[in-house]
Amino acid sequence: MFRIKDEYLNDLETNPWKRFRNRTIRVIVSPYHLMKSIFMVTGAIFWILAIVALISTFTLLESLPHFEDKGFEQAKQSAVKSVEEHLSQSPSALKSYQWISIDKINRELLYAIVMSEDGDFFNHQGIDYDALISALGENIKRREWSYGASTITQQTVKNIYFENNKTLYRKLKELLVTKRLEKALSKNEILELYLNIIEFGPDIYGIHAASEYYFKAKPSQLNAAQGAFLAVLMPSPRKYHFTIYQNQYLAKRHKRKYRRILQDMRFKEYISPIQYDKYMKWSFF
Structure with missing residues (x-):
């Protein structure tokens, strides 16, 4: 059975750059991982924009005059x-x-x-x-x-x-x-x-x-x-x-x-x- 040398495993654990490079290669190679990453990024951007829009709208509406009480x-x-x-x-x-x-x-x-x-x-x-x-x-x-x-x-x-x-x-x-x-x-x-x-x-x-x-x-x-x-x-x-x-x-x-x-x-x-x-x-x- 093929086994990864212990020296290589130790190197991955101590070298963050190699871990990042290997993970990036896997994402590029796998369409599933690529699409998943895209949806995660765009989804996060969408929700951030939605929250900002919601807060802005609420702030605008509250800043305008209300007439329910004294009319x-x-x-x-x-x-x-x-x-x-x-x-x-x-x-x-x-x-x-x-x-x-x-x-x-x-x-x-x-x-x-x-x-x-x-x-x-x-x-x-x-x-x-x-x-x-x-x-x-x-x-x-x-x-x-x-x-x-x-x-x-x-x-x-x-x-x-x-x-x-x-x-x-x-x-x-x-x-x-x-x-x-x-x-x-x-x-x-x-x-x-x-x-x-x-x-x-x-x-x-x-x-x-x-x-x-x-x-x-x-x-x-x-x-x-x-x-x-x-x-x-x-x-x-x-x-x-x-x-x-x-x-x-x-x-x-x-x-x-x-x-x-x-x-x-x-x-x-x-x-x-x-x-x-x-x-x-x-x-x-």
């Missing part, structure tokens, strides 16, 4: 704080800022803003997926994050909780908080938050300040025409405060938007045909 009051406190931060350099505007409940806002004014910003606000669950996919395609085409397709709920979340930096990661966080907000609050509560944090011009935040500044009236006294005018200012409130309000000039695209808002309101019977004809002749200057 609307918690969101309102955060909203007021965000406005106060914007007005920190303007003591007079901060002092005059006033939160107003939704039942003290004229119905026509309210629906004019909704028709301008998010016509399906009362029907969707916080996210317009069709518009979001279209915007994503447009952003990829332009190679920049320029279109957000944000609903009123998303705009509310963005303005209260996130900086205005346009990144995909920020958008993901915004979507997660949007779903939480829609689940915890009613549509009227979300709309109240929104109408109290919108910017309508330099240091003009909230529908109360806008009503007083532009029309010397309370939000309960404004009609659909005045609401549509405020809605025209909203995309670029500081810029349009100068070009539209101070220069008293409505460009053709602004007139088209104003007309579209009133048409949508008439179509959904928020105003009557008689009111529509009256508001189309409304003069702001």
Whole structure:
């Protein structure tokens, strides 16, 4: 019978390099050992990555606002704080800022803003997926994050909780908080938050300040025409405060938007045909 010399066995025991070399040769020679080694390495990598992903996801979810306990009051406190931060350099505007409940806002004014910003606000669950996919395609085409397709709920979340930096990661966080907000609050509560944090011009935040500044009236006294005018200012409130309000000039695209808002309101019977004809002749200057 063939026997390995004792000197050779002793050499293997005292020489780690030879043991490693012989083991490596056996792995290379045997397909079974090779596949087993590969699966062990890749499996370990997979589980490490899975654990890291799980921890990262949990950390992200826990870092985002929750609304289960205080709900609307918690969101309102955060909203007021965000406005106060914007007005920190303007003591007079901060002092005059006033939160107003939704039942003290004229119905026509309210629906004019909704028709301008998010016509399906009362029907969707916080996210317009069709518009979001279209915007994503447009952003990829332009190679920049320029279109957000944000609903009123998303705009509310963005303005209260996130900086205005346009990144995909920020958008993901915004979507997660949007779903939480829609689940915890009613549509009227979300709309109240929104109408109290919108910017309508330099240091003009909230529908109360806008009503007083532009029309010397309370939000309960404004009609659909005045609401549509405020809605025209909203995309670029500081810029349009100068070009539209101070220069008293409505460009053709602004007139088209104003007309579209009133048409949508008439179509959904928020105003009557008689009111529509009256508001189309409304003069702001």
